[in-house]
Amino acid sequence: MTKLVPISAPHFDLQRTLDSGQVFHWLPDAAGGYQGLIGETPVRIKQTGDQLWVTPGTEVLAARYFALDHEMDAICASFPADPGLSEAATFCHGVRILRQPLWECVATFLTSAMKQVIHIRQMSLAVRQRFGRRVPGWEPLAIYPEPERLACATETELRECGLGFRAKNLLGTARSVAEGVVNLEAIRAMDDNAALAELCRLPGVGPKIANCALLFAYERLGAFPIDVWIERVLRKNYFLRKPNVTPKQLQEFAARHFGPYGGYAQQYLFHHARTEKKKVKGSSSH
DNA sequence: GGCCAGGTGGAAA
């Protein structure tokens, strides 16, 4: 195995970041690190303290992908003083919001509807293995298939990857992107509202998934996806006295309350809630 | 063996 080279990564936690439900294809390796693909580039990665060790030649790529330039002090300082968020932020120290490639982020979150994180991983890996280009020596990983490739797959083939009713949406979205009906690159230049609306033109993409794409691929750190977990947290932390609050009101509250880095707040609340639940379940089972 | 999961879209009220 090639020697890895170090880059400086203070306030970064590789394991927590990869386990926080924003990316789904990294695999643990025998050396206590991970192997994965950043776009089409295979990368081995491992963390020791404040050093991140990566495949030689991928230092710049990895630093950008893992968002090592995000100023975490400023981001955390921008959060409202709020006990629920403070606890989550402390718990999630080191979790970064990645900069993922547009298409694979849109496509994997498209398949996330009504699925647990572990299932999203399985589906994502199955789609890669079935349709993606292989990287010699990196099996079972494969590059996430281009929209053009998925556009000429059949719904039956996609269902065989465990997608269920999501197969039709992935196929339709792949076709829309392949045909240029929606131009993912062009969305980069749009403001947040226009970008959200444009993403929602894709079949199977609504506000939740569009916000995930904005946050995890388009670097919109204020985007605030509301899923079942976040909705529960918001209701519990801020609306115990108002059980009738609507999803729309929750979205407006989040935009107002959490500020310009609301997406980070959201990710911390999400990961904290999920991990706490897992701990409780694990410790009470005997 | 039910329960539930990083939702969405279309119909009904």
Place this chain on the structure above:
DNA sequence: TTTCCACATGGC
């Protein structure tokens, strides 16, 4: 406008 429901799958 809001509310309701179908849509597939698999780990726990």
